Amino acid sequence: MTLTTDTATGDAAGELPGDEATRLSTAPPPPPRGSVVAPVRRAWRSLVSMRTALLLLFLLALASVPGSFLPQRNLNPVEVQAWSTDHPTLAPLLDRLSLFDVFASPWFAAVYLLLFVSLIGCLSSRLRLHARALRTPPPDVPRVLARLPSHERWTSSQDANAVLADARRSLRRSRWRVVTRELPDGGSGLSAEKGYLRETGNLLFHVSLVLLLVGVAMGGLFGFKGTVLVKEGDGFANTILAYDDISPGRQFDADRLVPFSFALDEFQGTYDDDGKALTFLARLRFSDSSAEPTTPYDLRVNHPLEVGGAKTYLLGHGYAPKVVVTDVEGNRLEQTVVCLPQGATFLSTCVIKVPDAAGEQLSFEGVFTPTTVQDPETGRVTSVYPAPENPALTVLGYRGDLGLDSGVPQSVYQLEDRSRLEPIGDGATPVMLTEGQTWELPGGGSLTFVETTEWATFQVTQDPGKLVALVAGTGMVVGLCLSLFVRRRRLWLRVVPAGGRTADGRTVIEVAGLARTAPEAFEAEFAQLVERLRPTPARTPQEDLA
């Protein structure tokens, strides 16, 4: 890829004299023709050409589009499932084209890898050329300075050497690179150049892009992400088995898991009058080993807990009513039931399975409503607010074999095998319990809704490429600013004629300048430079040669 360069504005290009000295671009010269490896070289050159790079850039943008409109597995696997159910014919086709995993698809990788190959191919030669340019002194003074876009001529009573020495000092002071030249016509002059940082910044930006890819790859290979649901009063120790769901990098090794543990003492959510969430807070105690966690930490959104390279984030929350079930023999079986929220007001679905009940197994299914409102006519319960202002548990009960021994794993959130379940009571009228209320089950046993507790989900991540990516990002911004705002420009000064004297014994000085980018801005700078280089700014018209 040919990088954006000095000719970025492109206005002045084409109107400039074709002098070697005035060539500001450092783009690589064309290769020699007729070589044996010509076809390979031609293919390589077309890959690293700007046209190809531009096409690849647009292809990359285009390739990203489906990833934002179709559900993606990495973001929301449930939604992909739902979409596939809704579009049974289209979904398998799209899936075969990796359209549900756009950013992990081979064709997406092909585009960005080609782009990076093109970029690296171009970068290597550009880096070499720039390194050479940094060592090369500014080019010779062009023979005819008057042809350059910015040009000025005046005379001075100072002698030639003094003029040159002054000019040299003045330019050096404002950080121009200056070389004194003896001219072929016997006069002497200066070549000066400034703004090398433009190309340096340009290269820094593109090198940083490559570094960014390295950082992302490191995260993808050696990173780890896992999520876990923890109820109030419970704890978590960082081992693979403790997670509900993990997505390790391809080269991730379980030994790399940072040892730490935490306990969730309390979860608090606050809401405004409309039920919009204001704050979430998980009060934790943690430890940087598997020892009993003791150090308190208030985990909030935007404030993850960091222990030795592993970061723990608060991801979500919900309600977990604590219930006590007694069986026909009077055994007390206590449970904290994780209920799944179904919307903004946190009406949550709950399933209670009591496989250890004496006699027949017991199970319950229903909803938890944090702020309960019951329709007086239909008896339907809803929740009107996400905080537990008026919590209730409304359930139907069943007796009978839950089918847990069949060997098929079951979800704890669903009654999956209902074949042997008999409803308790009429099986159609749910029973609503508020905190402390007990349902005496017809046929023996009871269900008591003891109190409302909450659960929270946490995400633990380890990303060893993060720092690399941050450094790369910083390099990109710095490089961009330099490459867009620094202007490369050249300045030449010539003292004429030979001997540096006119007929009346004055030294004639000629200055010319050239900038490829923002010529308007350079005009002003050039005028200032001329002003500074002239010993006395005010000239009478007679003294002026022009």
Place this chain on the structure above:
Amino acid sequence: MTDAALAQLSDRLFLATVLLYALAMLAFAAEQAARRSSRVADATAAGLSVRSAAAARTRAMAGGATTTLEAPAQPQLAEPRRRSSRAGAVGLLLTGVGVVVHVGSVVARGLAADRTPWGNMYEFSSMVALIAVSIFLVLVATGRVDRGLGAFVMLPAVLYLGLAGTVLYTAAGPLVPALDSYWIKIHVFAAILASGAFLLSGVVALLYLLRVRHDAQVAAGGAPGFPVSLGASLPAARVLDRVSYAVIAFAFPVWTFAIIAGAIWAEAAWGRYWGWDPKETWSFITWVLYAGYLHARATAGWKGTKAAWIGVAAAVALVIDYYVVNIFVVGLHSYG
């Protein structure tokens, strides 16, 4: 002042801003119209004075050297010019006052809600328009562009603000927990700054394309019809191209920074710095397209209109990034 009163003040100032910008637009348009008619008058007058000079010469030759030239049509010309320059100055003044009132509206919003005043789509849009109009004023003040562009810039600004104030309007209120971070000041402000500049550059790029088409039609000897005929009152294509580039060159590093700041924030809030969330994806697409614009502008065969079209496509991607993604696509950035 109570929060409710401040919120009401903010809304009133917003309305006043839209009115001021609309009036500014009319003033700029009046200047344009006057300039156009004076150009016509110029042409006619030039024809007249040539004829009268010829007549005078004939008379001078016939009747001696004492004949003075007939007074040229100068008085008739000077009148619309003066009026037009007054209209343009009034347009600038109205825009300037509008910007001040606009800032007042934003500040009152921030005080009413007791937070950074860019926490929802309405506030974001208001800020984006404020930035775009301010950059336009800076460009005019620094002499980079003629204020004749005013009508063309203020029209989309007024429409944009009108939509923001009606469709997207959200009453002053607190933020959702995920937005409660100092990064909202940094990431979102950078995004607003870049967006305002990008949208302005998109408008200028469209005007450039219009001007180029106009010039081509005139060069081919045709008389351009509406809307291409509007190109006559635009600055030269070169100027428009350069302004569009300068604004993008300013905005691109800012946009890059906004994305990186967003990544840092995402790392703190969601546990990963990049996750191809729809908003992230479209920010990336926008970024890639502007990168394409900058490269295209330095590539033979892509300069000029092709590059301008890329600039327009990138601005469209930006609009999708903000509006389509927020309204129609569910993602982590869906805050309403």
